[in-house]
Amino acid sequence: MLLPSSLSGARVLALGASAALHLLAIATLASILDYRSGLHIGHSPTLTVISLAPDRPAVEPASPLRPERHGSLPERASSASPARPIAISGAPAESPAFSASSAAPAPVEAGRSSQGAATSQDTGPRHPAEEPDAALREYQAMLWRLIDANRPRGVNMKGAAVILFRLSADGTLEAAQVSRTSGNILLDKIALRSVRQAAPFPRPPGDLSVTALTFEIPINFH
Amino acid sequence: MNSKITSLRILLAASSALLPLAAHAQEATMLPPVETDAANPTDSVGTAPVTGRELTRDDIKRRQNSTSDTGDLLRQLPGVSANSGGGFSSMPVVRGLTEQRLRITVDGSPIDFACPNDMNSPLSYTVPQTIQSIKVVPGVAPVSMGGDNIGGVIAVESAGPRFATDGSTLVTGELSTFYRSNGDGFGGSAQLTVANANLSATYTGSYTEARQYKGGGNLGLVRSTEYAKTDHALALALQTDAGLFRLKGGYHFSPYEGFANQAMDMVSNKSWFVNAGYDGEFDWGSVKFTADYRDTDHEMNFLEDKLPGSMPMNTEVHTFSTALKLDLPVSSRDKIRLGGEYHHQWLNDYWPPVAGNMMMGPNTFVNINGAHRNRLGAFAEWEAHWSDTLSSVIGARLDHVAMNTGQVQPYSTTMMNMDDAMAATAFNAVDHGRTDNNWSASALVSYAPTEGVAIELGYAHKARSPNLYERYTWGRGAMSSRMIGWYGDGNGYVGDLNLKPERADTISAAVEFKGAGDAWSLRLSPYYTHVDDYIDAAFVRNLTNMMGMPTPFVQLQFANQKAEFYGVDLSGHIALWNGGKDVGTTLSGSLSWVHGQNLSDKAPLYHQMPLNVKVVLDHRQGPVEAGIDLEWVAEKTRIDLTRREPSTSAYALVNLRLAYNLGPAKLSVEAENLFDKGYSLPLGGVSLGDYKTTGVLRPVPGRGRSINFGLGVSF
Numbered sequence: 001m002l003l004p005s006s007l008s009g010a011r012v013l014a015l016g017a018s019a020a021l022h023l024l025a026i027a028t029l030a031s032i033l034d035y036r037s038g039l040h041i042g043h044s045p046t047l048t049v050i051s052l053a054p055d056r057p058a059v060e061p062a063s064p065l066r067p068e069r070h071g072s073l074p075e076r077a078s079s080a081s082p083a084r085p086i087a088i089s090g091a092p093a094e095s096p097a098f099s100a101s102s103a104a105p106a107p108v109e110a111g112r113s114s115q116g117a118a119t120s121q122d123t124g125p126r127h128p129a130e131e132p133d134a135a136l137r138e139y140q141a142m143l144w145r146l147i148d149a150n151r152p153r154g155v156n157m158k159g160a161a162v163i164l165f166r167l168s169a170d171g172t173l174e175a176a177q178v179s180r181t182s183g184n185i186l187l188d189k190i191a192l193r194s195v196r197q198a199a200p201f202p203r204p205p206g207d208l209s210v211t212a213l214t215f216e217i218p219i220n221f222h
Numbered sequence: 223m224n225s226k227i228t229s230l231r232i233l234l235a236a237s238s239a240l241l242p243l244a245a246h247a248q249e250a251t252m253l254p255p256v257e258t259d260a261a262n263p264t265d266s267v268g269t270a271p272v273t274g275r276e277l278t279r280d281d282i283k284r285r286q287n288s289t290s291d292t293g294d295l296l297r298q299l300p301g302v303s304a305n306s307g308g309g310f311s312s313m314p315v316v317r318g319l320t321e322q323r324l325r326i327t328v329d330g331s332p333i334d335f336a337c338p339n340d341m342n343s344p345l346s347y348t349v350p351q352t353i354q355s356i357k358v359v360p361g362v363a364p365v366s367m368g369g370d371n372i373g374g375v376i377a378v379e380s381a382g383p384r385f386a387t388d389g390s391t392l393v394t395g396e397l398s399t400f401y402r403s404n405g406d407g408f409g410g411s412a413q414l415t416v417a418n419a420n421l422s423a424t425y426t427g428s429y430t431e432a433r434q435y436k437g438g439g440n441l442g443l444v445r446s447t448e449y450a451k452t453d454h455a456l457a458l459a460l461q462t463d464a465g466l467f468r469l470k471g472g473y474h475f476s477p478y479e480g481f482a483n484q485a486m487d488m489v490s491n492k493s494w495f496v497n498a499g500y501d502g503e504f505d506w507g508s509v510k511f512t513a514d515y516r517d518t519d520h521e522m523n524f525l526e527d528k529l530p531g532s533m534p535m536n537t538e539v540h541t542f543s544t545a546l547k548l549d550l551p552v553s554s555r556d557k558i559r560l561g562g563e564y565h566h567q568w569l570n571d572y573w574p575p576v577a578g579n580m581m582m583g584p585n586t587f588v589n590i591n592g593a594h595r596n597r598l599g600a601f602a603e604w605e606a607h608w609s610d611t612l613s614s615v616i617g618a619r620l621d622h623v624a625m626n627t628g629q630v631q632p633y634s635t636t637m638m639n640m641d642d643a644m645a646a647t648a649f650n651a652v653d654h655g656r657t658d659n660n661w662s663a664s665a666l667v668s669y670a671p672t673e674g675v676a677i678e679l680g681y682a683h684k685a686r687s688p689n690l691y692e693r694y695t696w697g698r699g700a701m702s703s704r705m706i707g708w709y710g711d712g713n714g715y716v717g718d719l720n721l722k723p724e725r726a727d728t729i730s731a732a733v734e735f736k737g738a739g740d741a742w743s744l745r746l747s748p749y750y751t752h753v754d755d756y757i758d759a760a761f762v763r764n765l766t767n768m769m770g771m772p773t774p775f776v777q778l779q780f781a782n783q784k785a786e787f788y789g790v791d792l793s794g795h796i797a798l799w800n801g802g803k804d805v806g807t808t809l810s811g812s813l814s815w816v817h818g819q820n821l822s823d824k825a826p827l828y829h830q831m832p833l834n835v836k837v838v839l840d841h842r843q844g845p846v847e848a849g850i851d852l853e854w855v856a857e858k859t860r861i862d863l864t865r866r867e868p869s870t871s872a873y874a875l876v877n878l879r880l881a882y883n884l885g886p887a888k889l890s891v892e893a894e895n896l897f898d899k900g901y902s903l904p905l906g907g908v909s910l911g912d913y914k915t916t917g918v919l920r921p922v923p924g925r926g927r928s929i930n931f932g933l934g935v936s937f
Contacts, residue, residue, distance in 0.1 A: 183387030
């Protein structure tokens, strides 16, 4: 009763066939591009070992683009609250702690020493002493703040991606990639961009191995 | 210094691709997560400012059984009302500014209305059941959201493409069906998505049909309110490392739609469209490209209530639009948006002669002869996040609009068509090409001093060019001028070739308070808009019928005048009781008040919604949902005497809703206008369908009591 008797049925069929052909062409093109792209999500790349000779060039002047940051860490509010909490001065112990070494994917709990002692890192002749670890935690906090300042804004899609990145001895970003995809390639790229735009980071404290300069950060889109 | 850092970043970005890291994953230090929230007021100032409102899928679901009219759905939002048209063609009004002054997009593509009676308003191509969200941003909307509007943007979005995230094939969808007792309305919709990790296909289809409805109390049958339509669309999406590619095609067919407040009814509307889009994210920024094409064939004549007689009218419209938008984050604080768009509209409006009719023939009445309206727009916008509590977005935009149309022709040049014949000669003797260069600018500042408080201030200067009918409609005869029907007042309108674009200055503020854990919220939004060269209408003559007897209608001509609008929107909610998950009671409410005045003749503007208050009580107890809606509307005494606008009385309506969730299914029943209150729609216009049959002119009555049933399944 409703379908018109005009030739619109043929039109729709032709439209569908044309759309399918176009999509096939696009898919072929996209798969060629995907093959050539450097970002191999889900593939396992080969191990590349890079030894960093300790180098102490002149202190890099502060970038005028870096926002002013308070000395201590921002209060981490629960994920239920939508508003961005203001950075407050408070004891570092209240904040999510940064440990000198890592456990696997789970975010680190407060109280670093429980994890710090067991998993050793090849940081050379370094003991898990108070000062160097506190400096390292401060550095990690600074990294987080810089990436948070460059966080994606106004993105309407939802998901969670994890970015894996490595810094060189003077704080420049050597490599960054998506270590866990959100399932949405656009969100992954937005997350990656946030880390890349936060670079270059300040010099890390003291002599750290490649492992200690490798970080993972989840970026959650609500 | 900046360029050194930029080039260093480019070098790093390039080189970083060469150093895979996965081997170090298990030894990496895990930092705490960075949370980004689309609802954060200062973060989203450029895309979802506090001044704007959003109707979510849940809000729509609550009312999708009672209406097939998306324009009517929007009335849930404070500050938004709807001018009645047909059963699925209401025209939204935002803060007093009507549809012609708004930019309405469906899935990002702008849709033009295609006929002199505004019968296929953009929202008539949408169906409540298949909409994911509707965003309404009033006049101070950022310029990146769209040009050629002074009243803001209404963006209707269907569900975005979904992909499988766990390696298997994703199959998901929704089916729904409904029945409404008042008018025997029924229909159904289906949405099905099949997707793997990279390719997603979604089919959406719907059908709806209804007979004439009855007004409440003793108002009786409201004639010319029947309708039927069907919509189908297939959307494909492919996500690759190069970006997201989208392709969507669809078809809309309506065999009939009665218009109670217009002289004509719609007897056929066929429209098909193709949308293509590309979204890409790169280290230097985001790219969004869209291209759309739509073809509409629209026919008007009389349905059963307006018989006897025949007056065929055909309109053909082709629209093509394309847009490119770039988002460039230049620093952690600043983001620059650049964009350009091109929109082409071609319209042909002609009325074939009627055999055996002395007046409507022997020639075809050519109303609009292959007119085009081409718009080229470009904008630049700067969004800055000064701190975690303060953001701003400032932009400017230029829209170049070029219009032209061909020669016109009346039905005949005999005495019966003398007014039209003389008007055609005068119209054909002059040049019709017109170009406008419209500058717009918008500035918004968003401040969130503590959690739960957001304050936004905005100022905008916006401009819009007249549409094809406002400039090019030429008929001076009583009957031909009455074919401009979108005002719903039965009057005749004549265009003016020399109309200037409308220019509006708006200031608005929005303050929002939210309690912890969604316990309560309060939102207050006052605004003021002053419009120069507002296109209103000036009196030409009284209209008499064929025998020379007076009628209740007048003939008016579009004219640039001055107008102002001010008002306030208030809304809020309180969680009265929270008993845990899926258990609780919430009280919410809203209040809207707008005052629209024509400053040239110092009289009220046409169709200004009177003060209205809505109170909603929702209760959820596990699988059972219950609700009561109360709506109170004040009397409309501020009326436009130039248009002979009728006043309407105050009224209060009560709706009762009950729903039961059983696994993936949801069964709902609703008593709309429970007490069968008889009332007239303040923005309903006059009931011409009834007038033709009964000889009595009355405002269009609102719907009487209706028991609505709905069944939905999600999987």
